[in-house]
Amino acid sequence: MKPLDFNTLNTLNQSNPAEQLMQQAQQSIKSMQVDVPQVGMPPHVVLPIFQGKEENQYVLAVGQEQKGPYTVSQLNQMLREGSVTVESYVWRSGMSEWKMIKDCPDIIK
Secondary structure (H helix, E strand, O other), X not given: OOOOOHHHHHHHHHOOXXXXXXXXXXXXXXXXXXXXXXXXXXXXXXXXXXXXXXXXXXXXXXXXXXEEEEEXXXXXXXXXXXXXXXXXEEXXXXXXXXXXXXXXOOOOO
């Protein structure tokens, strides 16, 4: 076995092995990281802004346009008048996707 020289011994005495391991681990982690571009909301997606304090306000899909927001009572009135059907699509905050009115139990009571 080769004896350690003065510089090596001095370096070992001044260093903290745990700190060195931590630095090596951090360098390894940094070398594995990749830049991921920030993905924003696509420009064609427009989320409605709700006003008022009623919890269940819905946006109605009419063709390619969004109308509203409408309250449950307004949607029920529109159903009675025939201006929308149970197969019309609606969306509200908290829903993962657009649904037909017939699939929204809080509208169809």
